[in-house]
Amino acid sequence: MPFYGRQNSERNVSMNLKYTSPRVFFPKSISEALERNRSEADAVFWAGGTHLSRYTENKTVISLPKNVISLGMVEELARASRSEHSLEIGSMMTLDRLAAIGRNTLPAGLYDAIIRIGSRPMRCRATIGGHLAVKDKIGDLRPLLQLLETTVETRSLKERHGRRKALSLTRKFPIALLEGKPGLGGGELICRISIPTESWDYGTYKKIIPTEDEERFFIFTALARVEKEVLTDLRMAFSDGYTGVLRDRDVEVGMAGRPLRLNTKELESLDDAVDTITEPWEKRDYEKETAKRLVRSFMNHISR
Amino acid sequence: MIISFFLNGNPVEIDTMPHHRSVDLLRESFQIKSIQQSCSDALCGTCLILMDDRPVLSCLVPAFELKFKDIWTMEGISSKKSYADIVGGYKSAHVQLCNSCAPARALATEALLRQTLRPSAELVRETAESVNCSCCSTRRVMDAILRAAKLREKRIHES
Ligand SMILES: Cc1cc2nc3c(=O)[nH]c(=O)nc-3n(C[C@H](O)[C@H](O)[C@H](O)COP(=O)(O)OP(=O)(O)OC[C@H]3O[C@@H](n4cnc5c(N)ncnc54)[C@H](O)[C@@H]3O)c2cc1C
Ligand code: FES
Ligand code: FES
Numbered sequence: 001m002p003f004y005g006r007q008n009s010e011r012n013v014s015m016n017l018k019y020t021s022p023r024v025f026f027p028k029s030i031s032e033a034l035e036r037n038r039s040e041a042d043a044v045f046w047a048g049g050t051h052l053s054r055y056t057e058n059k060t061v062i063s064l065p066k067n068v069i070s071l072g073m074v075e076e077l078a079r080a081s082r083s084e085h086s087l088e089i090g091s092m093m094t095l096d097r098l099a100a101i102g103r104n105t106l107p108a109g110l111y112d113a114i115i116r117i118g119s120r121p122m123r124c125r126a127t128i129g130g131h132l133a134v135k136d137k138i139g140d141l142r143p144l145l146q147l148l149e150t151t152v153e154t155r156s157l158k159e160r161h162g163r164r165k166a167l168s169l170t171r172k173f174p175i176a177l178l179e180g181k182p183g184l185g186g187g188e189l190i191c192r193i194s195i196p197t198e199s200w201d202y203g204t205y206k207k208i209i210p211t212e213d214e215e216r217f218f219i220f221t222a223l224a225r226v227e228k229e230v231l232t233d234l235r236m237a238f239s240d241g242y243t244g245v246l247r248d249r250d251v252e253v254g255m256a257g258r259p260l261r262l263n264t265k266e267l268e269s270l271d272d273a274v275d276t277i278t279e280p281w282e283k284r285d286y287e288k289e290t291a292k293r294l295v296r297s298f299m300n301h302i303s304r
Numbered sequence: 305m306i307i308s309f310f311l312n313g314n315p316v317e318i319d320t321m322p323h324h325r326s327v328d329l330l331r332e333s334f335q336i337k338s339i340q341q342s343c344s345d346a347l348c349g350t351c352l353i354l355m356d357d358r359p360v361l362s363c364l365v366p367a368f369e370l371k372f373k374d375i376w377t378m379e380g381i382s383s384k385k386s387y388a389d390i391v392g393g394y395k396s397a398h399v400q401l402c403n404s405c406a407p408a409r410a411l412a413t414e415a416l417l418r419q420t421l422r423p424s425a426e427l428v429r430e431t432a433e434s435v436n437c438s439c440c441s442t443r444r445v446m447d448a449i450l451r452a453a454k455l456r457e458k459r460i461h462e463s
Contacts, residue, residue: 021321024305024368050346053364059344062366064323070368096358103424120430121412122346124358125365 019056022064026073030191031168034157036069037187038166043067045189047092047130050122077129077191087197091129091190096120098128107148107195108203109221113141116207129190132178142175143237143245144205144221150175150195156188179244201226202302206294210286217241218287220294224302231258231302238291243280248273261303270295309370311336312380322368327351329367330377338378338407349435352408353377359415359434378407381414389459390414393452399444401437408435413449421457423449 025040027033037043044065046052056063071077077092080101087105089098098106099114106114117123117131117140131139132152152175157166171188178184202224209217222236234255237247251273258266271292278288308317311334318333325344330336330353340350344363351363354376381387390413394401401409412434416423423431425446432445 019323021305022323024322026371049366049369050364053366054345056344059341060325060328061321061323062325062364064366068322068368072369094358103426115426115430118346119349119436120434121349121352121359121361122364124355124360 019058019061019063020066022066022068024068024070026070028073028075030074030076030155030189033069033071033074034155034168034187034189037189038157038159040067040069043069045133046070046072047127047133048094048125049130050118050126051130051134071129082197085196085198087195089128089193089195091132091193092127093129095123095126095128095131099123105197107144107197108200108223109144109205110141110148110195110203113144113205113207113221116140128193132175132193133184133190135184137241138179138239138245140207140219140239140241142178143219143239143247144203145193145195146174146176146245146247147221147223147235147237148196150193152178152190153192153194154184154188154190156185176245200224202298204298204301208287208290208294210290215241218281218291220291220298222295222298224298226260226302229260229303231255231260236295236298238278240281240284240287246277246280248277251277260299262299267296267299270299305368307367307371309372310374312376312383318367320367322366324367326353326362326365326367326370329370330362330375336377336379340404342404347436349408349412349437350404352411352434354381354411354415354418357415357418359412359431376411376414378410381410386456386459387414389417389455390452392455393450394448396451397444397448399440399448401440405435405437405440409437409445413452416449417453417456421453421460423453 025036027036042065046068053062071092077090079090080093081088095114095117099111103111131141151172153172156169158169159166200223205221207217207219218238218240220238224231225233234252237245239245274292274295275288278291281287305322306317306319320329327339327341330339339353339362341363342348342350346361346364351361352359353362355373390410412431416431428446428449431449432442
């Protein structure tokens with residue numbers, strides 16, 4: 001016999017005035033979640049809710065959209081497996097679990113990146129799918145996942161004219177395409193994320209917060225392979241969370257095959273390249289200079 | 305919305321709004337006064353509870369998320385004999401906690417001990433940093449957590 005908690009009805013009424021109570025759905029499968037999203041106008045998918053439930057000033061209730069589709073009971077989204085070349089994870093995997101399963105298997109830098117996101121209790125709720133789906137900000141894991149050539153698998157329903165049933169569409173694409181257009185479509189559900197686990201000799205992830213303002217930051221991340229003191233593969237990216245994941249594939253390709261350590265001229269031209277890559281960070285001299293220093297320091301590290 | 309869940313090992317049920325913050329719901333409807341709501345933004349950690357054995361911040365958990373979950377708070381874990389391991393660990397490391405942080409730290413430690421008794425240094429650090437406290441050094445709290453893990457291991461071997 002359960003114990004019944006007491007709810008104060010007067011408080012309920014006053015809470016309701018400003019924040020309308022949402023309708024919450026608990027689908028058990030991906031197709032049920034998609035169907036629900038199609039039938040309920042303005043519904044949102046709810047994963048860990050750490051983004052959706054932030055920024056409400058009211059201490060008693062959380063401001064939520066009118067229709068919420070909780071993904072917590074969709075088992076297919078919680079699965080994870082490992083193949084020879086990649087880690088396949090369901091979008092509902094929490095960042096905490098990803099860090100735990102990947103501590104020894106995740107590519108260099110990724111573990112460090114995960115455990116720098118919020119606190120552990122927050123990571124026990126936040127999911128990788130939610131992290132990638134947030135639209136107004138680029139999550140900290142995106143730049144490195146992009147360098148690793150992570151792919152995302154989504155599903156959505158497309159209306160068929162004149163028919164009652166909608167067509168189910170599956171899309172698999174590089175994570176870089178989450179940015180810009182078409183990006184993640186409305187009603188498109190991130191189902192799986194595939195992270196290649198091929199090995200890199202060097203990997204780095206740095207998040208620089210120059211002032212006390214946590215919103216002003218930038219990330220530098222890089223991967224490198226070195227064979228007999230020759231740089232055979234280099235990838236590097238920058239992000240300030242808003243102006244896109246900044247990267248220049250031509251620069252990276254141009255660096256491959258260079259003997260290490262780089263000479264002064266090569267380092268200077270790399271400085272120029274970093275200047276160009278970070279051009280969208282207008283008037284942020286500190287960030288641009290630090291970015292160059294970080295790249296030089298990485299080059300130094302891989303030349304040892 | 306009627307929500308059934310387990311609270312400190314007992315089945316409970318409540319008719320509430322789905323977007324009610326769990327921290328408020330637990331405090332006001334279930335008299336769980338050990339959790340505190342300070343920042344309401346996942347920053348301080350004082351609203352920490354265990355949900356299916358994981359530490360989570362109840363200020364960011366709406367009531368509907370409690371459905372069918374196994375929730376533990378200080379009121380529950382402190383009634384168990386094994387709680388003495390946590391008290392012992394903090395005491396022997398000479399870590400004194402204030403009333404706001406103590407329940408959250410105890411729960412974060414309990415979550416870790418339920419997960420593993422031989423935690424990695426990173427996991428111990430993450431546990432110590434779960435609560436944003438201005439007075440205790442992380443290193444001392446880490447020491448306390450490791451001592452608690454040893455005491456728990458001893459208890460399990462002896463039982
Ligand atoms: C205290 C705190 C600190 C933080 N610090 C950092 C930080 O340092 N760096 C950083 O990068 N981020 C940080 N974040 C943001 C955090 O990474 C995101 O809030 C989190 O990853 C979102 O995941 P979620 O599962 O909670 O998403 P939710 O809040 O559930 O959803 C977020 C958005 O994604 C959509 N969505 C969720 N799942 C899917 C899916 N499978 N398919 C399609 N759409 C989906 C939702 O509809 C919603 O629009 C922080 C957040 C908090 C609360
Ligand atoms: S009230 Fe501060 S983390 Fe929840
Ligand atoms: S123990 Fe509470 S602020 Fe440090």
